[in-house]
Amino acid sequence: MGGDQYGWLRAAVSRFGEACKDKLSGGGGPEAAIRGPLEVLLRVVSECHEQHRVSWHDEYPLPDLGVRPDYAVSVNGKISGYVELKRPGLPVDPENFGRGSREQWHKLRGLPNLLYSNGTEWRLFRGGRQVGEPVYFAGSLHGAGGKLAVPDPLAFDLLLQQFLDWHPEPIRHVARLVQEIARLCRLLRAAVQEQLRSESRSSAPDDDVRARPFTGLKNDWRRYLFPSADDATFADGFAQTVTFSLLLAHTEGIPLAPDSLHEIGRRLDDGHALMGKALQLLTDNVNARFTVTLDLLTRTVAQVDWPAVRSGNRDAYLHLYEHFLTVYDPALRQKSGSYYTPREVVGEMIRLTEDVLRTRLDREHGFADEDVRIVDPAMGTGTFLHTVSERVAEQAAERHGPAMTRDAVQRLASRLGGLPRWYADPAQGRRADDVEFPTADKRRIQYVSHIGGTLPEQIRHDAEAETLYIGGGAFTPVSEAVWTYDVGGMPIVKKWFGYRKASPNSKKTSPLDDIHVDAWPAEWTEELIELLSVLRRLTDLEPSQDALLTAVLVGPVVTEGELRAAGVLPVPPAARKARHPALDGLFPDV
Known part of the structure; x- marks a missing residue:
């Protein structure tokens, strides 16, 4: 019965063998010789499964992939x-590719459906991952002719149907969301x-x-956003911006x-002006060149079921980017410091901190108190600030009803702050608000010549002399690392000066923006x-920070089994409830 069921496919493979033998015996390129018979074979399969609107476009250019x-x-x-068709006898297993085929494979491997x-x-x-097992025909295209056979017609039929x-x-x-968008984002970057x-x-x-x-x-990207960005940085920024805008x-x-990226950007602009404008700027003149990649990315993102993603993982938004970087570019993840702290750990830290605010610092409303400022000096994925916001919102709803949630979070927003990196150094014996080096320290910044009476327009750096020049003024020592230090691609020193020079870089939104100082203030x-x-x-601390991170990553970890053995897991239901302030305080006086 199985032979009868696939008799049509066996016959099609036999005819394919006959046609290939005739074509190959006539000279010419062997790969070109089997093209026609291949099209006929694949068309037979598609017609058998009533896929009548299948078309084959030969030598299809993908300019975005080169x-x-x-x-x-x-x-x-x-x-x-x-x-991708290879001449008879050449391998189609990437593990056995020669140099040319391997280079071509690296360009094609990101495609979601490649035969x-x-x-x-x-x-x-x-x-880039093989689906199922390979299927082999029995016989040679040069000599088998009509005797070419498919030993497992079911496997071949299923492969072509897939x-x-x-x-x-x-x-x-x-x-799966991370796997799919990271793969396509890499494809777009390349x-x-x-x-x-x-x-x-x-x-x-x-x-x-x-x-x-x-x-x-x-x-334009360099001029307006990141002056120090090289080609690789720009390509990465482009790919990630388009992906996360979608x-x-x-x-x-x-x-x-x-083909609707401009309209998507326009509509996104209503509530997310920066991302909307970025999507329009980055895609308006290049859509035609990246049709395949942008089409795949858009169609894939459109399939994301956000309610289902969130229902399976409440923290989906919080650690999406960290997991994305892990798949997309692990080295970039480590460089950016994007590491996620589990919600359960964050929740306990936030609860304990609020207990201290209430019982030791006389802030009855905890984080909701108008006198409390919350700053995360290494915010990463923003888990701590997000958890504080949720806690304030929940408490507002409990006290005054759900309508109060939005107002409470809006009042909190002005008291929240996050930084990518920030270090204090109390071991140096300086005040917490004193960031300068001691007088005898060679790293202490010296103001060696005065800027002058007028506002300067130019800033430059002499790497060899480690001197920063602003107008007629000079500051030393300023290392190359300090001069080029950036956050998210934004050079800090240049950005700082850009708002203070004679012709500020800030965007003008009203006549008030024309008001500017006449002389450089002390x-x-x-x-x-x-x-x-x-x-x-910060630059001096980077080597030790890198060493510390490396030591942490290679060090021992606490396993789930050990936590269960110690009674930490599973977390009892009572531990998930918000605690009431202790009557005698969290830390009673002894």
């Missing part, structure tokens, strides 16, 4: 997969880097939008459709010295 697979396959008018074949061996890949039936599936779990390399070989001027659209975009748009209920000089001192302390 590669041209042998076929793009469209089903019902939408590109759904790609076929490799040499006519007798068939492998299906999705996102290939032809591909479409983005609903994403309901954080793990496409941008390839485009920049291509444009660098062009003789057209940088501002030629048609010939060098990404060069101009990169230059995710944000989807959470806001904005329809995601291919307070600015003191502020600059403190800023340079803080940056020097």
